[in-house]
Amino acid sequence: KSREKWTESQNIRAGIVFQEYPDLEVAYNLSDKLRKIYNQNITKSVAMLKLAHWFKDVEESGFKSFSILKNTITNHYNDILNYFDERSTNASAESFNAKIKNFRMQLRGVRDKAFFLFRLSKIFA
Structure with a gap:
């Protein structure tokens, strides 16, 4: 402060x-x-x-x-x-990256990359 x-x-x-x-x-x-x-x-x-x-x-x-x-x-x-x-930062990109990592962690890894990207686009798009 x-x-x-x-x-x-x-x-x-x-x-x-x-x-x-x-x-x-x-x-x-x-x-x-x-x-x-x-x-x-x-x-x-x-x-x-x-x-x-x-x-x-x-x-x-x-x-x-x-x-x-x-x-x-x-x-x-x-x-x-x-x-x-x-006067802009990449904070929004970092935030989105953190959401993707959290989503991937909840799924305990990704086996089907295409399906993961599909779910990701449906949830966050």
Whole structure:
């Protein structure tokens, strides 16, 4: 949840927690900065610049979990940046794929592929 959406009591509690555990504040700020990159209506070139700054912040923080995330983003950099062109994701395709896997699991495997595809098209089409 971004700081702007915190209630007064959440703000007070966060202040106490961040004072006692400064690493939590650094981790929160890193995750919030990444969230804001995606929530802002920015162009691809601006997103590239902001991600580069975020990468630098991650390296300076020394958090292993954020370094792993940074490496994942780096490995899929162009695909991830395509989000900023049309602001669309492949979430619907992933959801449909999960439904197919669940359907296949309920049937405990598929022997007749043609019949499976027929049933799939009748149920989900």
